[in-house]
Structures are given as structure tokens and as C-alpha cells.
Amino acid sequence: MCGIVGLFLKNEALRPELGSMLTDMLITMTDRGPDSAGIAIYGDAQDGLKMTIQSDTPKVSFAGLDAALAEVLGAPVAIKVLDTHAVLSLPEGTEAAARAFLTARGLRIMGTGHSMEIFKEVGLPKDVAARFGIRDMGGSHGIGHTRMATESAVTTLGAHPFSTGDDQCLVHNGSLSNHNQMRRVLSAKGFVPQTQNDTEVAACYISSRLAEGANLGQALDGTLQDLDGFFTFVVGTRNGFGVVRDPVACKPAVMAETADYVAFGSEYRAFAKLPGIDDARIWEPEPATVYFWER
Amino acid sequence: MQTIDMATTSLRDLNALLQAQAAKTNQTAWAIENPRGAHAVAVGLDAPIEVTVKGSTGYYCAGMNKQATVHVTGSAGPGVAENMMSGTVIIEGDASQYAGATGHGGLLVIKGNASSRCGISMKGINIVVFGNVGHMSAFMAQSGNLVVLGDAGDALGDSLYEARLFVRGSVKSLGSDCIEKEMRPEHIAILTDLLARSGADAKPEEFKRYGSARKLYNFHVDHAGAY
Numbered sequence: 001m002c003g004i005v006g007l008f009l010k011n012e013a014l015r016p017e018l019g020s021m022l023t024d025m026l027i028t029m030t031d032r033g034p035d036s037a038g039i040a041i042y043g044d045a046q047d048g049l050k051m052t053i054q055s056d057t058p059k060v061s062f063a064g065l066d067a068a069l070a071e072v073l074g075a076p077v078a079i080k081v082l083d084t085h086a087v088l089s090l091p092e093g094t095e096a097a098a099r100a101f102l103t104a105r106g107l108r109i110m111g112t113g114h115s116m117e118i119f120k121e122v123g124l125p126k127d128v129a130a131r132f133g134i135r136d137m138g139g140s141h142g143i144g145h146t147r148m149a150t151e152s153a154v155t156t157l158g159a160h161p162f163s164t165g166d167d168q169c170l171v172h173n174g175s176l177s178n179h180n181q182m183r184r185v186l187s188a189k190g191f192v193p194q195t196q197n198d199t200e201v202a203a204c205y206i207s208s209r210l211a212e213g214a215n216l217g218q219a220l221d222g223t224l225q226d227l228d229g230f231f232t233f234v235v236g237t238r239n240g241f242g243v244v245r246d247p248v249a250c251k252p253a254v255m256a257e258t259a260d261y262v263a264f265g266s267e268y269r270a271f272a273k274l275p276g277i278d279d280a281r282i283w284e285p286e287p288a289t290v291y292f293w294e295r
Numbered sequence: 296m297q298t299i300d301m302a303t304t305s306l307r308d309l310n311a312l313l314q315a316q317a318a319k320t321n322q323t324a325w326a327i328e329n330p331r332g333a334h335a336v337a338v339g340l341d342a343p344i345e346v347t348v349k350g351s352t353g354y355y356c357a358g359m360n361k362q363a364t365v366h367v368t369g370s371a372g373p374g375v376a377e378n379m380m381s382g383t384v385i386i387e388g389d390a391s392q393y394a395g396a397t398g399h400g401g402l403l404v405i406k407g408n409a410s411s412r413c414g415i416s417m418k419g420i421n422i423v424v425f426g427n428v429g430h431m432s433a434f435m436a437q438s439g440n441l442v443v444l445g446d447a448g449d450a451l452g453d454s455l456y457e458a459r460l461f462v463r464g465s466v467k468s469l470g471s472d473c474i475e476k477e478m479r480p481e482h483i484a485i486l487t488d489l490l491a492r493s494g495a496d497a498k499p500e501e502f503k504r505y506g507s508a509r510k511l512y513n514f515h516v517d518h519a520g521a522y
Contacts, residue, residue, distance in 0.1 A: 249411055249429075252373060252391065268332035268351045268372055282351070282370050284391055284410045287430060 001148045002160075002173040003029025004253075006234040006264035008141040008241035008293050014260055014275075019137030025263070025270040026125040026144040032266055033148035036159035037128040038120025040169040040236055041142040045115040049095055049166075051088045052110040052118045053102055054156060058084050061107060072101050083131040084156075085110065087117050108156070111163030115139070115238055118169060120159035140295070143236050143264075145171035151179075152197040162200045164191060165207035167238035172199040173251045173266060174230035182227065202227060206235055220244040220290040234264050235292075242292030249287035256280040262293055297322050302329040306336070316342040318362075332372065337365050340382070357384045360401060376403045379420055392429070395422045398439065404493040411448065414441045417458055423493040433460050434470065442489050444497050452505055456512075460505040461486055463497055472511040478504045 005025035009018060022039055055061035058081065066079040069088070078089040090098050095112060102109060111118040119132040125146045129135065145160035152158045161169040176182075179198040182205060186193070191204040191211075205227060209219035216235065220242050223233065232251040235242045243264055245253055256263045256271050258280045263271055271277045285291055299309050309327065316322060325346045330336050334353040337346050340363035348356070351369030361380045370388030379398040386394075389407035396412065398420025405413075405422070411429035414422050414436055423442040430448035433441050436458030446464035453470020459482065460473070469475075478500075486499035510518050 247430075250392070254370075254372075254391070267353050268370065269353055270332075272331035278350075282388065284389060284408075287411065 001032040001266075003032030003146040003266045003270070004143070004171050004173050004232065004234050004264065005029060005145075005266070005270050006141075006143040006171075006236070006241060006243070008262045009139075009260065010262070011260035015140060016138040018139045018142055020135045021274065022142045022144050023125075023129040023134050024273045025265060026129065026146055028269045028272065029146050029266055030125050033146040034124055035147045035149045035154045036120065036122045036156070037125040037144070037146045038118065038159045038161050038171075039129065039132075039134050039142060039144040040111070040116055040118045040161040040163065040171075041134070041137050041139045042115045042167070042236060042238065043117060043137060043139040045238070046089065048092055048114075049090045049112055050114065050117060051090055051095070051098060051102075051112045052085055052116075053088060054085050054108040054110050055106075056084065056156075058086070061105065062086050065105075069098060069101055073097055082119065082133060084121060085119050085132060111161075111169060113163075113167030113238065116163065116167045116169060116236070118161055118163055120145075120161065121156055122154055122159065141236060141241050143169060143171050143234050143241075150175050151199075152195065157195050158197050160199060161236070162197070162203035164193070164200065164203040165210060167236075168203070168207055168210065169236045170199065170203040170206055171234050172202055173232045174246070176202060176227055176229035176231065178228040198229070202231065202233060206233075210237070216240045216242045216292045216294065217290050220292060224288050224290075232266075237294075240292055240294040242290065243285055244290050245285055245287050247288040253285050254282065255285055255291070256282050296324045296326055298326045298328060300328045301331065301333060301336075306333055310335070310338060313337055313344070313346065313363075314339050314341065316340075316344050318342055320344065330369075334372070337363070340365070343382075351388065360384060370407065371405075375405075376401070376420075379403065389426070390424075395420050398422070400439075402489075402492060404495075408445065414439075414458070417441065421489055423489055423495055425495060427464070430467075431470070433458055436460075440485060440489060442486065442493075442495075442502070444495060452507070454511055455505075455507040457507060459485070461502040462505065463502045466503075466505070469505065472508045473505055474508045476504045476506045478502070 070077040075091040080087045160171040163169040176198040179201040186204045191208045193200040330350045332353045338358040341361040345364045348367045353372040355374040357365040358377045364383040373391040376384040379401045381401045385404045390405045390409045393412040395403040403422045405424045408426035413428040413432040417436045419439045427445035437456040443462045447466045450470035452473030
């Protein structure tokens with residue numbers, strides 16, 4: 001099954017509530033997938049780059065990491081440790097050197113960007129959200145996922161969201177049937193999936209299209225031509241939020257919009273605690289139809 | 296009027312209470328508050344009671360209904376009134392996929408839109424949708440009537456048996472073995488009755504009828520391409 005939630009705020013005043021709202025939404029979707037959970041949250045943009053990393057041995061791996069990385073980069077590095085994850089703040093232009101250093105140390109890079117941070121782990125949404133303190137995070141938009149694994153193993157790296165480009169992330173309910181072929185096509189273009197997961201291939205596809213100059217709507221539209229299988233995708237970019245379902249549309253989806261926000265849920269239950277939901281416009285996204293919002 | 300608040304009453308207790316109502320119960324009017332998208336609300340009812348669900352429901356609301364009238368003031372998730380036997384289910388908002396699937400009888404009224412696979416494998420139920428229906432609606436529908444005041448999506452009535460499909464708006468495409476048929480006086484009579492019972496503001500003469508070409512009932516090599 002899998003459960004997806006997404007929230008794109010239109011009212012700035014709700015920014016401090018984003019993490020709390022997303023957490024409640026994701027917890028209601030727990031019984032759609034108890035294997036792992038994750039949230040990508042678009043917080044305040046900062047100068048320089050944010051890089052979210054993960055380690056199974058955070059105490060050892062993160063100790064002194066900022067100083068060691070700063071020495072290699074020859075520039076200051078800040079670190080914010082949250083359980084198994086840490087968000088590094090790096091100067092512009094140091095991403096490649098930082099990646100090489102961190103990867104050599106056995107650290108996993110969950111995503112990079114100017115505003116996006118990604119937190120995902122094996123476990124129930126309530127536990128995963130609590131470990132990272134998602135409730136206390138503010139931001140402009142975010143997406144979350146609770147997974148019932150089908151295509152690859154239940155691991156941290158197999159959890160959603162997947163990020164394959166700066167400030168880009170994707171969550172998926174469904175399964176792709178041409179992901180091996182697409183993996184080869186995308187790898188040849190330089191977008192190399194890091195896992196055996198089918199969803200990461202879809203994330204790479206979106207990233208490749210955006211890199212070619214497509215806008216979010218065009219990139220999402222491309223999934224209908226180039227990806228085969230079952231999917232409901234929710235995608236985040238630095239300033240955007242999009243949804244697309246395959247033409248068969250057997251994976252559930254419902255959306256809600258008010259003057260304050262646009263929300264996505266696998267089921268209506270996810271919306272039950274949202275402010276003003278009783279007066280929201282509620283609709284089911286049409287099959288093979290792209291929906292996106294940008295600010 | 297009995298009121299049950301799902302914020303304080305569990306789903307199982309709610310359904311057990313409603314299912315326990317006898318045919319001659321004096322408690323005929325029920326209101327359910329705070330459904331909050333819960334699954335399987337008011338399923339398996341078998342008494343002439345009227346249940347109003349105040350809000351939106353999740354999967355399988357009013358499934359297997361017999362005799363009861365279930366009225367949802369919001370929208371309904373997938374599989375509303377699935378396998379209904381008799382009674383009436385009314386959805387004020389939209390219904391998600393496979394509304395009224397496999398229903399044997401009764402009347403399902405959806406005042407908004409229904410999404411894909413509405414009335415799939417229907418076996419005698421009557422379904423009236425005030426808005427549009429999505430793709431593959433009435434797939435393998437065996438009997439009963441599907442009335443759509445708006446438009447129908449792709450592959451309407453694919454592999455249809457003897458259900459009657461009435462559409463007032465456009466049909467994006469017809470499925471295999473589904474064809475437009477003439478509207479005869481008996482069909483006008485059926486439509487007049489269903490539109491009146493569902494409170495729909497439409498004239499029977501505005502609809503077109505679709506039904507089975509009856510070429511897929513038995514295997515025939517000339518039709519192999521259509522299977």
C-alpha cells in the first residue's frame with residue numbers, strides 16, 4: 001500500500017506549524033505502511049548548502065565531523081545532529097568535495113539543497129517523527145511517506161522520500177515495472193540511482209528532466225510517457241509541490257485546498273486535523289493529470 | 296434521534312450497535328459525528344433505519360447495506376456501498392473509486408462526482424451520479440442501472456452484460472462490447488423513476504442509453520481481438 005502526505009502552505013503564518021501538521025497527517029497513515037517512514041521539509045532557505053547525512057553509528061560518526069570537514073574544505077562547517085541524521089551547513093561550491101569526504105567515511109547522503117532537509121528511518125511514523133523532532137520544524141512545504149515495502153528491502157536508504165537533486169524530493173505509492181530499463185537510461189545521462197529501489201529511479205527521472213530545463217509540470221507530465229507501472233507521485237522542489245497519478249489510478253489520492261494550504265493524502269483521514277478542513281475544497285486528482293503549485 | 300460520536304465511540308462498537316437494530320426497532324434515526332475519514336462506517340446494516348454520517352468517510356462506507364438509508368454529508372472514500380443488497384445510500388460530496396461495486400440492489404446516489412470504476416461488476420443496484428464518473432465505470436456490469444448526469448470517462452461499460460447505462464453528458468470512450476442503444480419508452484420510465492427517487496434535476500429525454508452488444512458472452516474466434 002504505502003501512505004503519502006503532502007502540505008504546501010499558502011499562508012505564511014502557518015509556517016511554524018508545518019512540522020506538526022505533517023506529523024499528524026503521516027501518523028494517521030501508519031496502517032498503510034509500517035515498515036519505514038520519512039519526511040522532507042522545506043524550511044528557511046539559508047546562504048550556502050544544507051546537506052542531510054545519516055549514520056547507523058551517529059555518536060561515533062558525527063563526533064568532530066564538522067571540524068574535520070571544515071579542514072578539508074578550508075571553510076567553516078556547521079552541524080546540527082538529530083538522532084541518526086545530521087544537517088551540515090556548507091559553503092557554496094563545496095558539495096562535490098564534501099560528498100567525497102563523507103562517502104569515504106561511510107556516511108549516507110540523504111539530500112542536499114538550500115532549504116530542504118530529509119529525515120527517514122525504519123520504524124513507525126510516530127517513532128520516526130519523534131526521533132527527529134519533526135513536530136518542532138517549521139517551513140513552507142513538506143512531504144511525507146510511510147512505507148509498505150514491495151520492490152526492495154526495508155532499510156533506511158529504501159525509505160522515502162528520495163532526493164536526487166538539490167532541493168528535490170519524491171515519494172511514491174505503487175510499483176514501477178520499467179525501472180531497470182530507466183535505470184540504465186538515466187545512469188547514462190549521469191543520474192545514477194544509489195539503491196535498487198524503483199522509486200529512486202522515478203526521482204532521478206524528475207531530476208533529469210528538471211536539469212534539462214523542464215518545469216515541474218513538464219517533468220511530471222513526462223512520467224506518464226516514460227514510466228510504466230502503478231504510481232501516485234508527490235514531488236517537492238524548492239518553491240513547488242506537484243502530484244501525478246498513472247492512467248489506471250488504482251493508488252488512492254485525495255486533495256484538499258483552502259486559502260491557507262494545499263494538502264495531499266492517500267486517504268481523507270490524513271486531513272482530519274487540518275485547520276478549516278470542513279470548509280476545504282476536497283477532490284480526487286484525476287488519472288494521468290498533472291497538478292502543481294509554485295510560489 | 297440517537298447520536299454517536301466517533302471521537303468517543305469505537306468503530307466496532309458503532310457498527311455493532313447499528314447492526315443490532317431489529318426490523319421493528321423504534322430507534323430509526325441515527326446521527327454519527329466525527330467520522331474523520333474512518334473506514335467501514337455503518338457497514339452490514341440490516342434494518343430500516345436512517346443513519347446520517349456528518350462528515351467524510353474512508354474506505355467501504357455502508358458496505359453490504361440492507362434496508363437502511365445511509366446519508367453521508369461529506370465525501371466518501373473507495374468502495375462506498377460495495378455489495379449493497381437493498382436500501383439507499385446518499386453521498387452529498389464526491390465518491391472515490393469503485394462506488395457501488397458488485398451491488399445487488401438498492402439505490403446509491405452520489406451528488407458530486409464518482410471516480411474510476413463506478414459500478415464495477417454491479418449486479419442489480421441502481422446508481423445515480425449527479426456529476427461525472429471516471430474511467431472503466433460499469434466494467435463487467437451484470438444488471439441494474441447506472442445513471443450519470445455529467446460525463447463518463449474512458450472505457451465505459453467494458454465487457455458489459457445486461458446493466459443499463461444512461462449518460463446525459465459526453466462519453467470519452469466506450470469499452471469493448473458496449474454500444475449506444477435506442478431509448479425506448481420502458482427506459483424513459485426507468486429513468487423517470489430513478490431521477491425522481493434520487494432528487495435529480497434532469498429530464499429523461501436528455502440521456503443516451505448504452506448497453507451490451509452481446510458479442511463477448513461466448514467465445515467466438517471472429518471477436519478474439521476484442522477480448
